[in-house]
Amino acid sequence: MDKFPVGVIGVGHLGSLHAKMYNDIPSVELVGVVDVDIERAKRAAKEYKTKPYINIAALQRHVKGVSITTPTITHFEVAKQAIETGVHLFIEKPITHTTSEAETLVQMAKQSNVVMQVGHIERFNPALLALESYHLRPMFIESHRLAPFNPRGTDVAVVLDLMIHDIDIILSLVKSPVQKIDANGVAVVSDNVDIANARLQFESGCVANVTASRISQKKMRKMRLFQRDAYISIDFSDGTAEVFRLVDEDEKVENLAMMLGKIDAGTQKRKIVYERPKIKKLNALKHELELFINAARDNTQPVVTGEEGLQALRVANSIMEIINKQRISF
Ligand code: NAD
16 A cells, blocks of 8 residues: 655644654655744754655645644644645644634535544543443533643633643533533733633533643643443543443443442442453554544544534633633623
């Protein structure tokens, strides 16, 4: 099989990792990289044994797919160029800065029959993948994504930078329209909101309480799911998951770590089990890029579609509208 020719646009922090991963995927040829900072493009090209191109148009003549790893505010213009030349695109999260930009891209990609995958990398976190065999239907979700301050990413509010990871996961689990949002946030260090909390209420009755901060002393990326008969805790930093379930007394439990007791109430005898799902070792970035290449090569629907990227952005921007109204009224 011919190697799939790709390029990376924007070789800063994440773009360099994309270039590194593409070099590690045997079915891919990293044809070149491009960056507005030409010296940076040259350095990256040298490191990843590829060519630096002077502009996006020059690179796109030689590739079938690109990773767009430029700052979020530039995603729309860069992605538009890719779609217009019929190049499949992996666009880092958040899909764009504004909802209308994302709507335009989704429409354009559909009309041009171009595959667009959005970089919601936490969908590929081994801890979440390990829960695939569980029937997740949470009715209450609590999530915390806290990080120490880093000027990178402060071109957008923490809601679009960090919280959007959890919003995307929550939307993929709850599968119900958002009915109501309450939110609050504060710009503490940067000019954008650095810490935020949102309460999302879904039509299904599920409620998600989501907190994100980029001014914390310690890093934390946790999500807790509560549903009938189960409590599930996911640690995205450690890549681990824990499940506490109520099961019938005679049910065989595969990942049993501990039996926590029996419940004799009602007609059914049940037991409480504590499970540690088996975690597959994998590099989430490499895995998501491999799946993008497969989708682009076969022209099939990617795991995280442009439409899903748009839905997550819609919720994130609604949260920001609520927060901004409060900021203006202070
Ligand atoms: P960065 O600032 O380190 O790198 C961006 C690079 O793009 C720079 O080298 C810059 O010179 C270049 N650039 C800017 N405009 C350009 C243009 N028009 N054409 C070509 N190159 C251009 O930024 P980063 O931290 O790597 O973030 C890049 C994107 O990745 C952002 O959208 C960010 O939200 C996303 N990101 C995602 C994750 C994740 O977990 N999936 C993590 C970090 C960043």
